[in-house]
Amino acid sequence: MDDIDNQILSQLRHNVISKMRAYVDINNERLFSDYELSQLSKIEVSFLTKNSISRHGLTTNSDKSKKISPSNCKVRLNRKLFEQKYSLYAEFVLYHEYIHCLGNFSHDKNFRQLENLWPNIEKMSIFGRQLTRELQENNSQWAWTCSKCGFIVKRSTRKFRSNYFHKECLGKLENIPIIRPTSLEH
Ligand SMILES: [Zn+2]
Numbered sequence: 001m002d003d004i005d006n007q008i009l010s011q012l013r014h015n016v017i018s019k020m021r022a023y024v025d026i027n028n029e030r031l032f033s034d035y036e037l038s039q040l041s042k043i044e045v046s047f048l049t050k051n052s053i054s055r056h057g058l059t060t061n062s063d064k065s066k067k068i069s070p071s072n073c074k075v076r077l078n079r080k081l082f083e084q085k086y087s088l089y090a091e092f093v094l095y096h097e098y099i100h101c102l103g104n105f106s107h108d109k110n111f112r113q114l115e116n117l118w119p120n121i122e123k124m125s126i127f128g129r130q131l132t133r134e135l136q137e138n139n140s141q142w143a144w145t146c147s148k149c150g151f152i153v154k155r156s157t158r159k160f161r162s163n164y165f166h167k168e169c170l171g172k173l174e175n176i177p178i179i180r181p182t183s184l185e186h
Pocket residue numbers: 146147148149150151166168169170171
């Protein structure tokens with residue numbers, strides 16, 4: 001990772017942790033302690049590989065034999081989150097990952113309650129669906145299918161531009177995206 005990447009990631013960490021510092025319960029008690037927040041700020045955050053089609057963010061335990069905790073996890077984020085239009089959503093994704101880092105492995109009720117503290121949560125799910133769609137379109141394979149006999153002539157990572165015909169039956173080829181199922185966010 002270069003300097004710009006590091007700068008972008010450390011700015012994002014800072015923004016998210018600042019927001020988390022402000023959350024209080026009905027008794028005005030902080031939901032995330034200074035200790036927890038300082039632990040979170042030390043967690044390694046990097047990027048998912050380019051080919052990661054469906055994940056927006058991912059938290060894994062570095063030592064698989066032990067439970068996730070701030071000292072036993074790393075976070076990776078999809079690079080597309082750093083496009084301008086996703087800047088607010090990127091914060092939300094890192095917040096989601098931070099909840100995992102604090103030891104909440106599954107998306108249970110407690111997890112969702114914490115997650116729902118984030119402002120504009122409905123807007124966030126719209127961004128999320130938009131990003132998923134974009135990732136799928138950019139990464140989907142195309143099947144060149146004969147419109148006459150249904151034969152799949154070729155699979156390709158790109159659309160063709162001109163008119164192609166199936167040699168055997170002279171049917172016109174159509175281009176159909178193969179949408180792979182999205183793995184669950186985590
Ligand atoms: Zn054909």
